[in-house]
Amino acid sequence: MFKRFLMSARAPVALTITGALILIAVVAVSFVIASRTAVLTDDVLQARLLRSAATEELVTLLEAETGQRGYLITGRASYLAPYLAARRHAQSVLANLERLSHGPTLVAVPIAEIWYLTNAKLDELQQTVSLREQGRGDEALAIVRTNRGEKLMEGARADLSRVSLEADRILVDDLAALNDYTDIQRGVTGAGGLLAIMFSSLSIWLLLRSIRDATGARTELESLNTTLEQRVLDRTTALTLANEEIQRFAYIVSHDLRAPLVNIMGFTSELEVGTTILQTYLEAEEPEQRPAALAAVRQDMPEAVRFIRVSTAKMDRLINAILKLSREGRRQLVPEPVNLGTLFENLVASLHHQVVATNTSVTIRPLPTIHSDRLALEQVFGNLLDNALKYLAPGRPGNIIVSAEGTRDRIVVSIADNGRGIAEQDRERVFELFRRAGVQDKQGEGIGLAHTRALVRRLGGDIAVRSEFGVGSEFRVQLPRSLQDRSIAS
Amino acid sequence: MSPNSVGLPVSIVMIEDDEGHATLIERNIRRAGVNNQIVPFSNGTAALHYLLGSDGTGSVHAGSSLLVLLDLNLPDMTGVEILARIKANAHLKRSPVVVLTTTDDQREIQRCYDLGANVYITKPVDYENFANAIRQLGLFFAVMQVPTTE
Numbered sequence: 059m060f061k062r063f064l065m066s067a068r069a070p071v072a073l074t075i076t077g078a079l080i081l082i083a084v085v086a087v088s089f090v091i092a093s094r095t096a097v098l099t100d101d102v103l104q105a106r107l108l109r110s111a112a113t114e115e116l117v118t119l120l121e122a123e124t125g126q127r128g129y130l131i132t133g134r135a136s137y138l139a140p141y142l143a144a145r146r147h148a149q150s151v152l153a154n155l156e157r158l159s160h161g162p163t164l165v166a167v168p169i170a171e172i173w174y175l176t177n178a179k180l181d182e183l184q185q186t187v188s189l190r191e192q193g194r195g196d197e198a199l200a201i202v203r204t205n206r207g208e209k210l211m212e213g214a215r216a217d218l219s220r221v222s223l224e225a226d227r228i229l230v231d232d233l234a235a236l237n238d239y240t241d242i243q244r245g246v247t248g249a250g251g252l253l254a255i256m257f258s259s260l261s262i263w264l265l266l267r268s269i270r271d272a273t274g275a276r277t278e279l280e281s282l283n284t285t286l287e288q289r290v291l292d293r294t295t296a297l298t299l300a301n302e303e304i305q306r307f308a309y310i311v312s313h314d315l316r317a318p319l320v321n322i323m324g325f326t327s328e329l330e331v332g333t334t335i336l337q338t339y340l341e342a343e344e345p346e347q348r349p350a351a352l353a354a355v356r357q358d359m360p361e362a363v364r365f366i367r368v369s370t371a372k373m374d375r376l377i378n379a380i381l382k383l384s385r386e387g388r389r390q391l392v393p394e395p396v397n398l399g400t401l402f403e404n405l406v407a408s409l410h411h412q413v414v415a416t417n418t419s420v421t422i423r424p425l426p427t428i429h430s431d432r433l434a435l436e437q438v439f440g441n442l443l444d445n446a447l448k449y450l451a452p453g454r455p456g457n458i459i460v461s462a463e464g465t466r467d468r469i470v471v472s473i474a475d476n477g478r479g480i481a482e483q484d485r486e487r488v489f490e491l492f493r494r495a496g497v498q499d500k501q502g503e504g505i506g507l508a509h510t511r512a513l514v515r516r517l518g519g520d521i522a523v524r525s526e527f528g529v530g531s532e533f534r535v536q537l538p539r540s541l542q543d544r545s546i547a548s
Numbered sequence: 549m550s551p552n553s554v555g556l557p558v559s560i561v562m563i564e565d566d567e568g569h570a571t572l573i574e575r576n577i578r579r580a581g582v583n584n585q586i587v588p589f590s591n592g593t594a595a596l597h598y599l600l601g602s603d604g605t606g607s608v609h610a611g612s613s614l615l616v617l618l619d620l621n622l623p624d625m626t627g628v629e630i631l632a633r634i635k636a637n638a639h640l641k642r643s644p645v646v647v648l649t650t651t652d653d654q655r656e657i658q659r660c661y662d663l664g665a666n667v668y669i670t671k672p673v674d675y676e677n678f679a680n681a682i683r684q685l686g687l688f689f690a691v692m693q694v695p696t697t698e
Contacts, residue, residue, distance in 0.1 A: 309653065313621055316650050316673055321568030323675035328575070365568040483629060494623050498591050504623065 070264040077257030084250030091243045095236060102232045104161050109225035111155040115172075116218040118148040119179060123211060126183045130190055130198055141187065145180055152176055155221075165224040172217050179210040300515075310491050314376055318369035325362035325369075332359040376492070379505045383491070383512060391431040391516065393541040398425035398471065401432070402460055405440050412447045418456030425462045426469055429540040434513050438521075439473070441510045442533050446475040448500055451528065467539050468519075474532040480525040488523065517541060558613040558694045560586045563595040563630060564648075565622045569671075573617070573648070576679050580686025592625035596633060599640060606639035606697075613694045614640070620649040620656065628659060635664035642695045646685065 063069055125141025128134070152173065159167035182201065189198035201207070332354035339351035402422050406413065413420060420443075443458070450456045457476045462469055480488055484495035491508040514521045519537035560577075564570040570588050577586070589595035599616075601608030616634060620627035627649065634640045644666040651657075652670040660668050669685065672678045 309651075313650050316671075317566050317569065317621075320650070320671060320673060320675065320678055321566065321572070323673075324572040324678060325568065327675045327679065328572075361571070365571065369568055484625065487626070496624055497593055498624055 070261050070268065073257050073261045073264065077254055077261065080250055080253045080257065084246055084254075087246045087250075088243060091239050091246075095239050095243075098232045098236050098239070102229055102236070104158065105165060105225040105228040105232065108155070108158045108165055108167070109222050109229070111151060111158055112218040112221040112225065115148065115151045115155055115176070116215055116222075118144050118151055119176065119211065119214055122148060122180065122183055123207070126187055130186060130195065130202065133190060133195065138187070141183070145183070148176060148180060165221060165228055167221055168217055172214060175210050175214040175217065179207060179214060182207040182210060307491060310493075311376075311380060314492050315373060318373045318376075321369040322366050322373075325365040328362040329359060329366075332362065375503060379491075379503060383505075383509060386437075386509065386513060387516065389433075391434060391541065393429050394432055395427055396430055396432050396435055397427045398435075398462065399427075401435060402439060402443075405436065405443055408440075409443060409447060412444075416447055416450055416456050418447060418450065418458060420458045421460065423459065423461035425460070425471070426464060426539075428469060428537060430517055430537060431541060434517055438510050438513050438517075438535060439471070441506045442473045442535070445506060445533075446473060446477060446531075448502075449496070449531075450475070450477045451479075451530075464539070469537055469539055471535045471537065472532055473535075474530065476530040479527040479529050479531050480523065481527045485523050485525060489521070558584050558615055560584050560615050560617055560689070561595065561599065562586050562588045562617045563592065563622070563627065564588065564617070564619045565590050566619070569619070572675075572678070573682055576682035577686040577689070580683045580690065582686045582689050584689070592622040592627070592630050596630060599630075599634065600637065606637040609697045610639055611696060613696050614643040615689065615694050616643060616645045618645055618647050618649075620647060620651055620660075628656075628663065631660060631663050631665055639697050643697060644692070644694060648685075 063072075122141055122144035125137050125139075125144060128137030129141060155167070155172070156169050159165070159169050186198040186201050186207075189195070189201070335347070335350050335354045339347040399422065402425060406420050406422070412418075443460075446458050447456065454476065459474045460471070461474075462471045464470065478496060480495055487493050488495050489507045489511045490504075492504040493508075494502055494504045511521050514535055514537070517537055518541055519535060521536070522534050523531060524534065525531035560582075562570060562573065564573065567590065570590070574586055574588070587598065589598065599609070599614075600606045618627045618630060622630075627647065631645055631647065634643065634645055641664070645664070646667040646669065647660050647665045648669050648671060650671045650673075657668050667685075669681060672681055
């Protein structure tokens with residue numbers, strides 16, 4: 059499932075989007091944490107300030123009390139200076155504490171109570187100091203002995219200590235929270251970074267792979283394109299050849315069928331002429347018309363009938379030949395393994411009579427086994443062997459050599475003879491329907507080689523001839539080793 | 549046809565593979581009043597052998613006058629080849645060649661005139677016209693001048 063997703067074209071895009079989403083999430087989490095951290099840091103600062111203010115206030119009050127005690131006991135003015143300084147300071151520190159207590163802090167500060175206790179304490183201190191200054195030290199000590207000042211101090215100390223403790227607690231909590239946030243931030247950043255690296259790597263890998271695929275596809279396309287041009291060229295050449303052949307065939311058929319037709323019509327008219335002569339003679343019975351009538355009956359009219367008969371027979375033969383070719387073109391080819399060596403041996407055996415009669419030696423070199431239509435091969439090679447035996451050079455023993463050579467998927471079967479040969483200008487003509495070459499001393503319709511070539515082309519091959527007039531001919535049949543199903547029937 | 553300068557009558561060499569056609573042509577030429585000798589051939593090999601002589605030079609006909617009536621579709625070679633051989637031969641090149649064939653293919657007609665054919669006639673399919681054409685050709689033969697072969 060995942061693998062299939064990776065192989066899909068959408069994978070790099072999806073991965074990139076996922077990576078971007080992860081980055082956005084990391085940034086958002088970082089932003090939230092940063093905001094929270096800022097708030098916490100503020101709180102920590104606030105708590106710290108509060109704590110130090112509370113501590114300072116307590117210390118100041120204690121200092122003031124210390125100065126007061128020293129003065130009350132000794133009466134020396136040197137104790138008054140720290141007392142006075144602490145007194146002034148206590149007010150401003152408390153004001154600062156009050157300001158801080160209004161700030162954003164979770165520490166509850168009983169500021170009114172502290173103000174009251176502080177002021178009361180300072181008043182008590184001032185009262186005793188004033189009495190001492192007036193020389194009424196005893197009265198002052200009596201006030202101290204009431205322990206009121208002690209109680210006020212205890213109250214202030216308790217309040218301020220509580221504030222400090224509270225602030226400490228907040229500080230510890232907030233610092234712990236800050237620590238947690240830092241850990242979360244580190245974890246999120248780390249995991250996000252890791253995921254980002256993972257997705258980027260995956261995306262880059264996929265991109266590289268798709269680039270490699272695209273390059274491969276382009277290379278393949280280019281090579282296909284090149285071979286396509288060649289294939290189109292080959293097919294075009296084959297089609298052009300086939301088209302020319304069809305035109306030539308149509309031309310030959312129309313010409314060759316018209317020729318006997320002219321004869322039939324011509325000699326029909328000649329018959330009419332003869333009939334008229336006979337009629338005239340028979341009706342008039344003029345003796346001077348007798349020789350013409352006799353000539354018509356004895357010579358012209360039988361001749362006309364003979365020509366009509368011959369022409370009709372010729373038309374019949376031509377039409378049969380065309381039908382045969384057409385039937386052959388339609389026959390379903392059945393590819394099967396065919397041992398050409400055995401096939402040729404059988405063919406030569408069937409032509410034994412002619413081989414002996416013409417004193418011909420037939421040599422069959424080693425031949426391969428191919429996958430093709432047996433009947434078509436028998437007709438092709440039977441025709442070629444028959445021709446080789448038929449058109450031997452007069453006065454010279456025949457010598458026919460059958461051999462084969464081949465490449466990985468095609469073979470060329472050669473049938474070479476030492477017969478009369480074919481003149482250069484006739485080497486294409488011999489393959490045409492109803493056409494023959496050379497001295498016309500053998501029976502034939504001019505169909506054999508036309509038929510042979512049509513068959514060889516249906517078998518996916520071609521036939522060519524090499525020849526030297528008076529020396530011999532070699533027919534070379536090129537065939538595929540394995541006959542494929544071909545959509546174009548010849 | 550008038551006899552040539554040395555008084556020999558013009559011979560008509562008829563190269564026609566179809567015996568029926570040959571007979572019909574001969575009859576209709578005769579009907580037009582042409583009584584010249586007609587030498588018939590039914591294939592190209594024999595006709596060329598006669599025209600060029602056994603030495604193949606054509607000198608055998610020096611001093612005589614020939615008119616060639618030529619069919620293009622012969623069993624052993626094309627009439628075009630015979631035409632080319634006649635027109636390329638020093639002795640025969642001036643002999644009139646009348647191409648008489650069933651083909652009306654324009655390229656074939658052009659090729660024949662390019663090779664030096666003097667007249668090209670398509671054999672009409674229907675016999676009335678065929679007979680007429682041959683008779684008119686016969687009348688034409690009766691008035692035309694044929695040069696003596698050198």
